[in-house]
Amino acid sequence: MSNENLQNEKIPLGSIKVSPNAISNIAYHATLESYGVVGFTSKNLVNGLAQAIVKDPTYGVDVHYDGKDIDIDLYIIIEYGTRIKSVAHSVSNTVRYHVEKSLGIPINEVNIHVRGLRISNLD
Amino acid sequence: MTDPMPALISEANPIKSINGRMLQKLIKAGLTWLRTNQQIVNTLNVFPVPDGDTGTNMVLTMQAAYDEIKDSKETNFGKMAHLVAHGALMGARGNSGVILSQLWRGFARALDDLPVLENNDFARALAEARDTAYKGVVRPVEGTILTVAKDIAAEAELITPVTEDFIDMLERVVQAADRSVQNTPALLPVLKEAGVVDSGGKGLYFILDGMLRYIKGQALDISIGTVQPLSEMVFLNTLETVEPGQDYEVIVDFRPHNSLDLPVFYGTLEQMGTSIQVGEGEGIYRLHIHVPTPNLYSPIDYTRSIGTVTKVAIENLVDQMENKNQACDETQPIVSPIEPGQIAVVAVCPGAGIARVFASLGVSAVVDGGQSMNPSTQMITQAFENLPTDKIIILPNNKNIILAANAAREVSVKDVAVVPSKSVPQGLAAMMCLIPDGDFESVVKEMEHALAEVQTGEITFATRKVEIDGVQVEEGQIIALLNGKLICSCPNVEEALLSLLSKAHAEQYELITLFHGADILKTEAASIAENIQAHFQDQVVEVQEGCQPHYHFIVAIE
Numbered sequence: 057m058s059n060e061n062l063q064n065e066k067i068p069l070g071s072i073k074v075s076p077n078a079i080s081n082i083a084y085h086a087t088l089e090s091y092g093v094v095g096f097t098s099k100n101l102v103n104g105l106a107q108a109i110v111k112d113p114t115y116g117v118d119v120h121y122d123g124k125d126i127d128i129d130l131y132i133i134i135e136y137g138t139r140i141k142s143v144a145h146s147v148s149n150t151v152r153y154h155v156e157k158s159l160g161i162p163i164n165e166v167n168i169h170v171r172g173l174r175i176s177n178l179d
Numbered sequence: 180m181t182d183p184m185p186a187l188i189s190e191a192n193p194i195k196s197i198n199g200r201m202l203q204k205l206i207k208a209g210l211t212w213l214r215t216n217q218q219i220v221n222t223l224n225v226f227p228v229p230d231g232d233t234g235t236n237m238v239l240t241m242q243a244a245y246d247e248i249k250d251s252k253e254t255n256f257g258k259m260a261h262l263v264a265h266g267a268l269m270g271a272r273g274n275s276g277v278i279l280s281q282l283w284r285g286f287a288r289a290l291d292d293l294p295v296l297e298n299n300d301f302a303r304a305l306a307e308a309r310d311t312a313y314k315g316v317v318r319p320v321e322g323t324i325l326t327v328a329k330d331i332a333a334e335a336e337l338i339t340p341v342t343e344d345f346i347d348m349l350e351r352v353v354q355a356a357d358r359s360v361q362n363t364p365a366l367l368p369v370l371k372e373a374g375v376v377d378s379g380g381k382g383l384y385f386i387l388d389g390m391l392r393y394i395k396g397q398a399l400d401i402s403i404g405t406v407q408p409l410s411e412m413v414f415l416n417t418l419e420t421v422e423p424g425q426d427y428e429v430i431v432d433f434r435p436h437n438s439l440d441l442p443v444f445y446g447t448l449e450q451m452g453t454s455i456q457v458g459e460g461e462g463i464y465r466l467h468i469h470v471p472t473p474n475l476y477s478p479i480d481y482t483r484s485i486g487t488v489t490k491v492a493i494e495n496l497v498d499q500m501e502n503k504n505q506a507c508d509e510t511q512p513i514v515s516p517i518e519p520g521q522i523a524v525v526a527v528c529p530g531a532g533i534a535r536v537f538a539s540l541g542v543s544a545v546v547d548g549g550q551s552m553n554p555s556t557q558m559i560t561q562a563f564e565n566l567p568t569d570k571i572i573i574l575p576n577n578k579n580i581i582l583a584a585n586a587a588r589e590v591s592v593k594d595v596a597v598v599p600s601k602s603v604p605q606g607l608a609a610m611m612c613l614i615p616d617g618d619f620e621s622v623v624k625e626m627e628h629a630l631a632e633v634q635t636g637e638i639t640f641a642t643r644k645v646e647i648d649g650v651q652v653e654e655g656q657i658i659a660l661l662n663g664k665l666i667c668s669c670p671n672v673e674e675a676l677l678s679l680l681s682k683a684h685a686e687q688y689e690l691i692t693l694f695h696g697a698d699i700l701k702t703e704a705a706s707i708a709e710n711i712q713a714h715f716q717d718q719v720v721e722v723q724e725g726c727q728p729h730y731h732f733i734v735a736i737e
Contacts, residue, residue: 146274
């Protein structure tokens with residue numbers, strides 16, 4: 057996580073803190089259930105060693121919290137032959153929906169970075 | 180798409196193979212049937228996600244596929260299938276559309292450039308379609324269109340050795356699709372909770388069923404009896420007109436003893452009455468029908484004969500009709516389309532009637548909201564985000580919404596200006612200055628200027644005992660506000676209006692517009708307006724239906 061700030065919500069009995077790690081977990085699982093996404097890749101290519109598909113939920117998901125807005129960046133690999141725009145769109149919608157549903161905090165931005173295509177077999 | 184399509188084979192001969200031209204017709208049939216039933220698929224949405232219009236997305240995807248082949252003279256089946264796949268891919272919309280395009284991609288790939296399709300090829304292609312679709316996701320969710328694709332592929336594999344007849348095969352495949360769709364709630368808990376089947380799977384079923392119906396020569400443009408989820412059943416529209424023979428509305432909830440044979444069920448009901456709708460959820464069916472008086476109890480007797488009746492509701496339509504004419508018209512406004520580069524106005528409106536007035540003046544988007552129902556920043560942004568222009572003006576029409584409107588301006592990348600209208604009349608006055616093609620800054624300035632040219636009066640009731648500006652108010656009393664300031668409390672609405680108008684020096688103005696609220700009947704509003712006209716004979720008094728809550732009247736004096 058690039059950012060160790062915690063989401064804070066004051067309630068009469070105390071406070072609720074949600075770490076970006078938890079948010080990235082929700083985003084990770086929501087993304088993998090979206091159609092067309094075949095994996096995550098590391099945010100910077102040096103770490104990722106030639107775009108290896110990673111399985112750790114904190115790789116490839118970047119949650120930024122600047123004290124006001126939550127931004128989520130997703131670095132994904134998409135199945136070759138799908139319409140990238142549509143897939144990215146539905147990933148963005150699904151992630152936003154799931155994170156907002158679980159947290160109850162509006163998400164400012166969900167950015168999708170398509171870092172590669174997986175070619176399962178040639179047409 | 181409504182042009183009649185001659186049946187491929189009317190007397191259902193066995194077909195052993197089909198070519199590219201036939202595929203072309205089948206695709207058209209699948210698309211037509213899906214479009215006919217689009218709304219059914221749309222109502223099956225579980226998640227309120229923005230891309231949730233599964234039916235529409237699938238229709239658009241299939242439309243793109245059909246557009247690709249409609250002028251093609253290709254006779255080779257495999258090549259035609261590749262064209263379909265290409266079109267579907269290019270036009271894929273939404274999640275379901277993408278999956279559908281993958282199904283076609285796999286289907287086409289299995290066939291290469293096979294000249295004609297036989298049953299064993301069909302089974303092979305369906306299997307490949309399934310495999311391709313499953314490859315597109317790390318964690319396939321069962322109980323979706325993917326499961327339906329899997330089940331039809333399995334069925335096709337089973338029956339290939341049994342029959343060479345394509346019609347036979349397709350029939351079995353369609354049945355398998357239907358069974359699979361009905362089973363989706365068992366696999367996916369969210370579907371079960373919502374009491375619906377999977378929408379994408381249902382869409383796929385309609386495409387295949389459309390093909391089958393076409394081969395059998397059945398109609399494609401008349402929806403079969405619509406079975407919809409209970410939660411989606413809306414009866415509002417059915418009240419608008421009462422035709423002869425629709426004296427009573429009967430609603431019966433019942434649990435059939437055996438599975439319901441829909442065609443027979445509908446057939447029997449059609450003999451009793453009209454406006455038949457059937458909803459389904461959790462094993463319970465809800466029947467809605469309009470019947471003439473002599474048949475009042477027939478639907479109940481009939482459903483009792485086939486199942487257990489759990490609840491019955493009967494309403495007198497003729498009587499309701501008379502009341503309905505009095506109540507507020509909740510029809511949504513039709514906003515004006517906007518072109519790139521033009522100035523678009525988003526207005527926050529506290530009632531359907533007011534929204535319609537704004538729409539008639541040329542706003543491009545309407546956000547519901549007003550006193551005690553302030554819209555969020557996000558609701559405002561969403562209203563204009565998708566408009567095809569960068570120049571946006573927001574009319575908050577309430578002083579409590581100005582902040583949210585300003586926040587919407589902050590978060591948007593578009594060029595947004597907030598014209599701080601504190602009331603509906605101010606917003607309307609500002610709308611008069613809108614020039615869609617004008618210079619953005621000067622239009623905004625003009626509109627801001629117009630705010631001061633109108634006086635706003637509001638008639639509402641006090642929610643608590645209070646004394647402000649020397650005016651004593653008891654809880655529940657009718658009060659009048661002029662430009663946001665409390666000016667008097669009165670025993671009734673009409674007196675409140677009259678003292679409001681005299682305080683506002685309405686005799687020096689030209690036009691008095693009264694927007695009556697949701698709790699004031701049209702006839703009542705009209706008679707009040709008449710009395711006011713009698714007091715202010717030099718002014719024009721207009722009455723508009725506002726449908727706003729809480730406020731008996733909103734008054735514009737200009």
